[in-house]
Amino acid sequence: MANNSNDIQRSALPIPDLAYTGTVTYDATSPDTKYPPIKRLLPPEGAPNVLVVLLDDVGFGASSAFGGPIHTPNFERVAAAGLKYTRFHTTAICSPTRAALLSGRNHHTVGMGGITEIATSAPGYSSVRPNNCAPLAETLRLNGYSTAQFGKCHEVPVWETSAVGPFDHWPTPGGGFEYFYGFIGGETNQWYPAIYEGTTPVEPWGTPEEGYHFMDDMTQRAINWTKQQKSLAPDKPFFTYFAPGATHAPHHVPAEWADKYKGKFDQGWDKLREETYARQKALGVIPEGANLTTRSEGIPSWDEMDEQLKPLLAREMEVYAGYLEYADHHVGMLLDALEELEVLDDTLLYVIIGDNGASAEGTMEGTTNEIFTMNHMTDMEDAAFKLAHIDDLGTPASYNHYAVGWAHAMDTPYQWTKQVASHWGGTRNGTIVSWPNGIAARGEIRNQFAHVIDVAPTVLEAAGIPEPSTVNGVTQRPYEGTPMNYSFESVDAPERHTTQYFEMLGNRAIFHNGWTAVAIHKKPWLASDHGLDDDVWELYNVEEDWTQTNDLAAQEPEKLAELQRLFLIQAARFNVLPMDIRSAERINADIAGRPQLLKGASQTFHPGMKRLSEGSVLSIKNKSFTVTAAITVPDGGANGVLIAQGGAFGGWSVYLTDGKPAFAYNVLGLSTDFTRSEKVLEPGEHSLVVHFVYDGGGLGKGGTVTISADGTDYATGRVERTQPFLFSIDETLDIGEDVASPVSSDYGPSDNQFTGEISWIRLDLGDDNHDHLIDQQHLVNIAMTRQ
Numbered sequence: 017m018a019n020n021s022n023d024i025q026r027s028a029l030p031i032p033d034l035a036y037t038g039t040v041t042y043d044a045t046s047p048d049t050k051y052p053p054i055k056r057l058l059p060p061e062g063a064p065n066v067l068v069v070l071l072d073d074v075g076f077g078a079s080s081a082f083g084g085p086i087h088t089p090n091f092e093r094v095a096a097a098g099l100k101y102t103r104f105h106t107t108a109i110c111s112p113t114r115a116a117l118l119s120g121r122n123h124h125t126v127g128m129g130g131i132t133e134i135a136t137s138a139p140g141y142s143s144v145r146p147n148n149c150a151p152l153a154e155t156l157r158l159n160g161y162s163t164a165q166f167g168k169c170h171e172v173p174v175w176e177t178s179a180v181g182p183f184d185h186w187p188t189p190g191g192g193f194e195y196f197y198g199f200i201g202g203e204t205n206q207w208y209p210a211i212y213e214g215t216t217p218v219e220p221w222g223t224p225e226e227g228y229h230f231m232d233d234m235t236q237r238a239i240n241w242t243k244q245q246k247s248l249a250p251d252k253p254f255f256t257y258f259a260p261g262a263t264h265a266p267h268h269v270p271a272e273w274a275d276k277y278k279g280k281f282d283q284g285w286d287k288l289r290e291e292t293y294a295r296q297k298a299l300g301v302i303p304e305g306a307n308l309t310t311r312s313e314g315i316p317s318w319d320e321m322d323e324q325l326k327p328l329l330a331r332e333m334e335v336y337a338g339y340l341e342y343a344d345h346h347v348g349m350l351l352d353a354l355e356e357l358e359v360l361d362d363t364l365l366y367v368i369i370g371d372n373g374a375s376a377e378g379t380m381e382g383t384t385n386e387i388f389t390m391n392h393m394t395d396m397e398d399a400a401f402k403l404a405h406i407d408d409l410g411t412p413a414s415y416n417h418y419a420v421g422w423a424h425a426m427d428t429p430y431q432w433t434k435q436v437a438s439h440w441g442g443t444r445n446g447t448i449v450s451w452p453n454g455i456a457a458r459g460e461i462r463n464q465f466a467h468v469i470d471v472a473p474t475v476l477e478a479a480g481i482p483e484p485s486t487v488n489g490v491t492q493r494p495y496e497g498t499p500m501n502y503s504f505e506s507v508d509a510p511e512r513h514t515t516q517y518f519e520m521l522g523n524r525a526i527f528h529n530g531w532t533a534v535a536i537h538k539k540p541w542l543a544s545d546h547g548l549d550d551d552v553w554e555l556y557n558v559e560e561d562w563t564q565t566n567d568l569a570a571q572e573p574e575k576l577a578e579l580q581r582l583f584l585i586q587a588a589r590f591n592v593l594p595m596d597i598r599s600a601e602r603i604n605a606d607i608a609g610r611p612q613l614l615k616g617a618s619q620t621f622h623p624g625m626k627r628l629s630e631g632s633v634l635s636i637k638n639k640s641f642t643v644t645a646a647i648t649v650p651d652g653g654a655n656g657v658l659i660a661q662g663g664a665f666g667g668w669s670v671y672l673t674d675g676k677p678a679f680a681y682n683v684l685g686l687s688t689d690f691t692r693s694e695k696v697l698e699p700g701e702h703s704l705v706v707h708f709v710y711d712g713g714g715l716g717k718g719g720t721v722t723i724s725a726d727g728t729d730y731a732t733g734r735v736e737r738t739q740p741f742l743f744s745i746d747e748t749l750d751i752g753e754d755v756a757s758p759v760s761s762d763y764g765p766s767d768n769q770f771t772g773e774i775s776w777i778r779l780d781l782g783d784d785n786h787d788h789l790i791d792q793q794h795l796v797n798i799a800m801t802r803q
Contacts, residue, residue, distance in 0.1 A: 022060045027485045029150075029158040031057065057160040059253055060480035064454060065363040066156070066255045067354070068471065069347055070117065071340075072110065072168060072264040075374030075441070077289070077428030078340060082369070082446035083296030084426070085280065085288060086337045090348030091448060094367050096459045098450025099504070102301050104466045106372050106445050108437035108520045110202060110264075111143070111170045113371040113468055118151045118171070118191065118257070120472030120495035122517070124591040125149065130521070131202070132174050134602040137609025140591030143173045145185060150487035152472040154192025156255045159481050162245045164195040166238045167259035170202050175611040177201070178632040179625070183215050193257070197237045199230075201629070204261055204746040206230045206268035207412040208663065208756035208765065210627060217627035219755055223765055224412045229270065231260055235346040239353040246357050255475075258350065262343035265378065265386055265417035267335050269410045274331075274338035281333040284318025284326070285421040286311070292428040300461055301446070302429060306562035309431045312441070314539055315424050316380060325381060325399055328406050332382045332418035335410040361452040364478050366471060370445040374426035376433035376540040378417030384408060385415040387665050387684055390742045391716065396686060412757070413685075415665050415745075420541065429563050437520035438534040438554075439564060454478060455504045462503050464511035465527065469497030477501045496590070517586040522548055522597040526583040530559040533579035537597060544597040553580060617781040621659065623774045626750035630742065633661065633749045633779070636668075636708070638715050638740055640782025643670055643706040646775040649699045654772035657754045657763065658704070662743030664757035670706050671754075672697060672770070673762045677723050679706050680760035681735045688760065691721040691733025702726055708735070710784055716740035717786075751777060 024031060041049045078084040081091040081100065106113040111131045112123035119126045124140035126149050135143035145151070153163045165187040172185050177200055184190035186200070197213050204210050209230040211218050222228040238258055245254050281288060293308045311317065321329060347367070354360040383389055384405045388397045408414040423433045427441035436442035447466070449455070476483060477499045484492055498513040518525040522537030522544060535551040538544045555569040555576045569576050587593050601607045619634045645658050653675035660669035665685040671678055675696040682688045697704070705724045711717040716738050723731040747756050753769040754760075 022480070024057075026159055027482050029155065029484045029487045031158065058251065059156075059160045063253050063479035063481070064451060065253045065359055066161075066475050066479070067350075067363050068117070068257050068366045068368070070114070070257070070259045070368045071343060071370050072259070072261060073372065073375040073434060074263055074340060074370035074445070075423065075426035075428075075433070076370070076430060076444050076446050077292045077296070078374065078426040079344075079369050079446060081448065082301045083292055083299050084428075085292060086340045087276075088341060088344040090344045090351060091367055091369065093348070093351070094365060094448045094450050097452055098365070098448060098455055099457055100301060100461045101447040101449065101466055101500075102461060102463050104368070104445055104447035104468075105443045105516065105518075106368075106370065106468050108372045108435055108442035108518065108523065110371050112520065114169075114259070115145065115171050117368075117468045117471055118153065119145060119149050120152060120469055120497050121149050121493065122469060122496050122590045124519070125493070125496060127591075128171065129519070129592065129596070130602075132170065132172065135173060135608065135610045136596060136602060138591075138594065138596065140593070141596055142610070143171070145171070146493075147488070147490045148493045150484065150490075150492060151192045152475060153255060153257070154487065155476070155481065155484055156479070157192050157194060158487070159479070160252060162249065162252055162254045163193045164238070164241050164254065165191070165193040165198065165257040165259070166196075166234045167198040168261050168264075169196070169198055169200050169259070172200050173610070174631050175613045177629055178613055179628075181215065186215055188214050195241055197234060198259070199261070199746065201746060203264045203266065204230065205266060205415070205663075205756065206261055208747070209261075210746045210748060210756065229268070231262055231343060231346050234260065235349050238350055242353060243357065246359060253479075258347070260343050260346070263336060263339050265375065266415040267332075267339045267410055267417065268412075268414075269335060269339040269342045271410065273342045274335040274410050276341065277334040277337040280337070281330045282326075284321075285425040286318045288425045289428045292425070296429060303562050306429060307565040308429045309563050309565050312424060312432050314541070315420055318421065321381075321421075322399065324403065328402050329382060329419055329422075331406050331409055332416065333422045335416065336418050336422065338410065364451040364454060364475065365449065367448040368445060368468070369447065372434040372445070373430075373436070373442040374423035374433055375417070376420045376423040376435070378419055378423070379541070380420050382419040382422075383417050385665055385684060386417055386745065387415060387739075387742060391666075391684070391739045392741065393684060393716070393739070396684065431564060432536070433540060435521060435540040436523050436536060437518040438523040438525045438536045442520075442523070443518055449500070449504075451478070451504075457505060460507060462507060464500075464503045464509065465513050465516070466500055467497060467513060467516050469495070470500050470513060471497070473497045473499040474501055515582070515586070517583055517590065517592065519587065519592050519595065522551070522595055524583065524595070526579050526586065527558070528579060528582055530557065531575060531579060532556045532558050532564065533576055533583065534564070543599060548595060548597065555579070617783075619779045621749075621751045621777045621779070623752055626748065626753065626755055628749040630661075630744070630749075634781055635787075636779070636781065637738065638710065638717075638786040640710045640719070640784050641708050642780045642782075643777065644780070645670065645704045645777045646701075647704055647770075648701050648773040648775070649675070649697050650772055651699050653696060653699065654770065656770035657750070657752065657768050658770055658774065659749070659751055659777050660754035660759050661749040662759055663747035663754075664759070665744060666739050667743045667747065667759040669754060669759040670704075671760065671763065671768075677704055677725065677730055678760075678762060679721050679723060679733070680762065681738065682759050683737050683739060689733065689735045690760075690762075691723055691731050693723055693730035695730050697725060710782065710786070712784060712786065715786060
């Protein structure tokens with residue numbers, strides 16, 4: 017029996033259990049024995065289901081729902097049943113947008129002034145959400161909602177991402193979600209993803225050859241969870257956060273989806289911007305008088321690009337377009353399931369088409385494999401190489417990203433891209449809201465200013481749930497967003513979110529009563545090279561200048577000064593200060609003041625350990641190292657992987673094949689140096705040792721390999737070149753098998769488990785570390801590309 021849910025005190029969470037104050041009898045059979053029945057906790061009557069869909073790295077000008085060239089019929093389907101918001105904003109980068117969305121507070125308030133990998137001890141940049149800012153999911157769960165998250169989570173502090181937690185900032189349990197199925201970090205290989213169910217790593221059900229893709233997998237999981245939830249608790253609403261990796265790099269998609277767009281982008285990015293701009297005016301998602309901004313400084317024109325590369329560049333965009341349409345298709349599958357369950361009309365649905373502007377992190381020409389750029393090894397990816405691998409784009413044989421020019425085109429009609437919080441190209445994302453049983457309007461446009469922090473208070477107002485004053489005994493900081501519900505029925509309702517600051521990596525802006533003052537500090541592809549006080553501020557009257565094309569700073573110095581002062585007030589209020597444009601200091605955990613999971617020069621692993629991120633493992637790069645494995649070979653011999661780090665696009669592995677020890681070092685998926693023994697490791701206990709002696713003389717050099725067992729040399733070999741910075745963005749170190757894509761071609765992506773017994777494996781580092789030669793700014797660039 018349900019409770020009278022509207023009479024419950026909901027301001028202090030969890031809702032206290034009230035003691036029974038009636039008569040207690042001696043005998044339960046006494047006629048005076050009367051206890052009220054146990055009542056299930058439910059939200060207030062009429063509270064809707066809530067589904068928030070958040071796409072990744074999609075600019076305002078990508079989706080056909082907002083005039084873009086990419087067919088997104090399911091986004092248009094949602095818009096036809098609801099409202100398009102043309103002035104909805106994000107924070108210009110991934111982790112901060114997600115932290116703000118899920119908390120209802122500004123990103124600096126919840127410690128996410130940057131991405132987790134460059135966190136500092138300053139409150140606004142720690143990556144640690146304070147416990148006085150309980151997430152929306154927790155509030156809904158404690159009010160009787162079922163809660164689940166699917167897809168990307170990039171809000172876990174880096175020192176908490178291992179198997180030992182703590183899990184206070186994971187989706188479950190700390191984030192308030194009862195169920196989580198997805199990946200932790202900025203991106204993952206969509207063909208071979210690093211997946212968690214709850215806090216436990218799990219493996220995909222199949223390989224790409226068997227039809228596996230993470231977008232499809234997470235969708236099926238979401239559908240199955242929803243069907244189970246409605247089967248077992250049909251009167252209990254759900255809150256589902258559906259956050260695909262799409263369309264963040266790598267742009268992985270089945271070829272037939274990319275092939276839909278063959279020839280559609282041969283005109284290049286400049287012409288594409290003009291075409292999109294015309295469609296946007298026709299759709300009414302920008303005013304008739306809005307101007308098309310000029311190409312942002314530093315981005316080459318299409319005509320400037322090498323003619324021989326243009327087929328490759330066009331294919332990059334075809335693959336990206338296919339990826340977005342593929343994501344739209346799967347969102348449609350989820351909507352179909354809700355329709356089948358007859359709950360779609362009673363679901364408050366947000367489709368936020370991008371957590372920031374489109375990504376300009378793919379270089380001026382794009383790449384077949386991001387790891388080239390991250391390892392400063394772009395010399396290995398010249399034009400001839402790229403053209404030779406054009407058919408690999410989007411497939412399991414690539415880890416691809418498109419050129420900066422395409423990113424700018426996807427942000428049409430605005431200036432700049434992701435990372436640039438100063439201009440709308442980095443922060444304005446097309447957003448669609450529908451709730452058929454709660455919003456009467458259909459197919460209409462709303463132009464009121466909104467921000468991602470507005471989602472949480474909107475959901476609570478729709479559900480009739482108050483903001484909690486305390487959660488788990490902690491007094492809560494009020495939401496900083498503005499409910500959008502006022503705009504649901506009125507196109508002319510005066511906007512209520514009238515002031516909003518923006519800041520990311522020194523790029524900053526303030527919106528206030530129809531004006532914006534903005535300052536760009538650095539471009540996404542360049543390092544910071546000057547102080548904040550040297551930045552040039554621009555001023556725009558956005559009521560008259562929708563796209564920020566007419567800089568009024570010189571004509572309106574008093575208005576500019578007023579807004580600059582207001583920015584500083586907001587910055588002080590919301591933990592933006594001190595703004596942090598440092599590079600080396602933020603990479604060095606000791607200087608930055610964040611914890612480190614590992615220290616020392618030796619690490620021991622045990623059977624069953626797997627999915628250990630690079631941050632959870634001592635780094636063997638640019639130095640000598642030794643791997644020692646205490647193993648038992650059974651009668652009949654043994655095969656399989658003892659230890660592997662990385663995958664098909666770079667890594668190393670120690671394994672037995674036909675009973676013979678072997679070591680493989682894979683450089684960027686281009687070449688693999690093998691050291692293989694001709695001698696079989698006989699049955700019995702062994703101490704198998706692989707010793708790598710680094711050549712020295714710089715970063716990424718080669719070295720010599722010796723394989724020995726029980727003091728006897730089995731093989732020697734050479735590694736000609738190593739990866740100096742990163743093996744993989746998402747692939748891991750695994751003991752007893754090599755999960756996801758395989759490092760070595762001597763075994764496949766599955767059934768490569770070691771068939772003997774492992775007692776332990778130890779990794780010891782040499783004392784010839786060359787990491788002091790690393791350009792720290794490059795480490796910052798790696799971190800930013802991974803988010």
